[in-house]
Amino acid sequence: MLQEGSLEVLVAAARSGSRESMTSLYAAFRPMVVLRCRAELDRAVSDSAADAACVAVLTAVCDGSETNQPFLRLLYARTSVAIARAASDGFSGGPLPPPTDLPVVERDVLVLRLIVGLDIKATATSLARTTDQVSLDLYRALQRLRKLSSPNAIREMLVST
Incomplete structure (x- = not known):
């Protein structure tokens, strides 16, 4: 997993028009997007949602429209839009409990920390x-999950992604 600063360096190089830098950036962030989409969507549509999110991110990097925010925030926002579109088309059902069981921010923290593998600073x-x-959000989310099901069910849910 790349450090947040390494991603920003790749983004700066990609914005300069370097095709090699764009390829390196894509290779660095795509696995994170795929993991998040697979955690939140049915496998039948998760990869196409990930592809849509990646295209949206690369487009934003190329046109420079999102230079005022950290790359991880851009990545999160564009991936969220792709997931919402797929979910609005009736596709959902990833391995985590439905969003109604967990507040959105707690669910997002769980996915980013435990499934995507971001550290606390990158998640923040x-x-x-x-x-x-x-x-605090991670602590609360884990407490809610413990009340929803057994510890083994939680472990299986997180490992199956």
Whole structure:
């Protein structure tokens, strides 16, 4: 997993028009997008939603329209839009409990921290929150999950992605 600063360096190089840098950037962020989409959507549509999110991210990087925000926030926002579009088409049902069981921010923190593998700082950057808020959200989400099902069910849910 790349550090947040490494991603920003790749983004800056990609914005300069370097095709090689764009390829490196894509290779760095695509696995994160795929993991998130697979966590939140049915496998039948998760990869196409990930592809749509990746295209949207690359387009935003190329045209420079999102230079005022950190790359991880752009990545999170564009992936969220792709997931919402797929869900509005009637596709959902990833391995996590339905969104009604967890508040959205707690669900997002769970996905970014435990499935995508971002650290606390990168998760905070992605969600425009402080690291303390992310820690608290993660704690609350895990507490809610413990009440919803057994620890083994939670473990299986997170490992199956």
